[in-house]
Amino acid sequence: MQIDRVAEDVYVMVSDLYAQVTSTIVLDTDVAVVIDTLPFPSETRQILAFLEEHVGPHALAYVVLTHHHADHVFGAGLLGGEVIAHDACAKLMATQGPSMLATARQTNPALAEVELRLPSISFRQSMHLHVGWHHLSLFHAPGHSADGIAVFLEEEKILVAGDALMSIPYLVGGDPEQLKATLQSFVAYEPDFVVQGHGRVLLRGEVEEAVEASCTYIDAIVERVSALVQEGAPPERLREIDVEACGIPRIALDGLVARLHLNNLVDLYKRYATDSA
Numbered sequence: 001m002q003i004d005r006v007a008e009d010v011y012v013m014v015s016d017l018y019a020q021v022t023s024t025i026v027l028d029t030d031v032a033v034v035i036d037t038l039p040f041p042s043e044t045r046q047i048l049a050f051l052e053e054h055v056g057p058h059a060l061a062y063v064v065l066t067h068h069h070a071d072h073v074f075g076a077g078l079l080g081g082e083v084i085a086h087d088a089c090a091k092l093m094a095t096q097g098p099s100m101l102a103t104a105r106q107t108n109p110a111l112a113e114v115e116l117r118l119p120s121i122s123f124r125q126s127m128h129l130h131v132g133w134h135h136l137s138l139f140h141a142p143g144h145s146a147d148g149i150a151v152f153l154e155e156e157k158i159l160v161a162g163d164a165l166m167s168i169p170y171l172v173g174g175d176p177e178q179l180k181a182t183l184q185s186f187v188a189y190e191p192d193f194v195v196q197g198h199g200r201v202l203l204r205g206e207v208e209e210a211v212e213a214s215c216t217y218i219d220a221i222v223e224r225v226s227a228l229v230q231e232g233a234p235p236e237r238l239r240e241i242d243v244e245a246c247g248i249p250r251i252a253l254d255g256l257v258a259r260l261h262l263n264n265l266v267d268l269y270k271r272y273a274t275d276s277a
Contacts (some may be wrong), residue, residue, distance in 0.1 A: 001038075001046055004201055006193050007156040009134070011050070012201055014042055019256055020198045021071045023047060024160050026153065027055055028132025035151050035160045036063045036197070037075025041113050044075035056091040059130055064138065065119065066197065067145045070100055077115035084127070085119040086140060088147035093118050119129040141186075142265075143179025144170055150182075152189055159189055163197035167252035168243070168260050171213045172267040176218045181245025183211045198253055213247055221244040225265055238265040 001146045002014040009027040013131060014020050015038050024035040025047070032055050060081040065073050071200040076083055085093075088234055097116045100127060104111050129136040134153060141150040149158040164182050171179065186194070187208055194202040194210070202210055224241050243250050243261040250258050 001043060003050070005159055006195070007191045007203055008155075010153065010156055010158055013038065013043075013047060013050075014200070015039070015071075015088040016194060017043060018071055020200075020253055022195055023075070024133065024151075024195050024201075025050065026134055026136070028134060029058055030055055031061045031132055031146065032059045033062045033064065033129070033136065034079060034081075035130050035195075036066050036072045036162065037063065037079065039071045040072040041075070041078060041109050042110070043197040045142060047075065048078065051185075062129060064129075064136075064149075064151060065089055065162070066141075066150065068097070069145065069163065070104055071152075072162070073097075073116075073198070074101070074104070074111065074114045076117040079188075082121050082246060083117055083119045084121045084123075084129075084138070086147045087122045087124050088151050089149075090119040090122040092147055097135060128183070134254045141182045142175065143177075143196050144174045146175070148182070150186070152191070157190070157192040158195065159193070160195045161186060161190035161197060161261045165202075165214065166196045166198040169218050169264070170260055171218070171264045176222055176268075180218055183214050185255050187211055194233050221261075221264055221268060224274045225268040226272055229269060229276055234264065236267055238262065241265055 001016055003013045011025045013023045017040050021038060023038050026033040029159055032051050060079055062081050063076050063079050063083045065085040101116050125140050127138040137152045137154055138149055141164045147165055148162055149164055192204045192205050207256060208250045228237050243258055248257060
């Protein structure tokens, strides 16, 4: 696991086991907040060891989940503290979480000991946490998923974006226009750092460019998939839409980008084909 120190008391852990998914740790003298967990118990134990070393074994006050997807929530069962998420995340985890976990356990033995832990605190639009000297502003950030939230650390000017911002926008189950609006709202915070849901931390000078690239990509695939559906082209034609032609380097996320891109195209094709039927 890679550990990056973003500010004096803010660290980002990046998974080596799954798609460079990130977990952010905010420390104070004797208390801590974890924003998003990592999926595998071995990684969660590394987080616990880190917390014990820096603030003590029972210092975790809150675990904040940016959305309900497995790679961000599966570690919560091994962590302490109150679990905070959006209202919709709490509902989705309660209704879809058990089957999601059962399927994951069947396909990956390393997840056998994962226990689903539901949010104990939820909100609809925004929420503020004051932990030690840290002020965390939580707000609804839909688009990647309906239940998405982001977290802005006011003093450090660090934005934890969840999967709303990553090396390639991921739209399966999401909403393209909502995601564009969320991405554009991030710029107004003028963050010094942005923790992406997957991949490296962005510096202040990279944020606007990353948002613009993401919005350009969304517009490109929406336009191209819509055109294929309108002409009655079969889904096999989707492979003609190259990810780099849409503005995203294919080498990002250790090459996972090409698969995520194809998933986006297939999802949009199904939506538009259904709408036009």
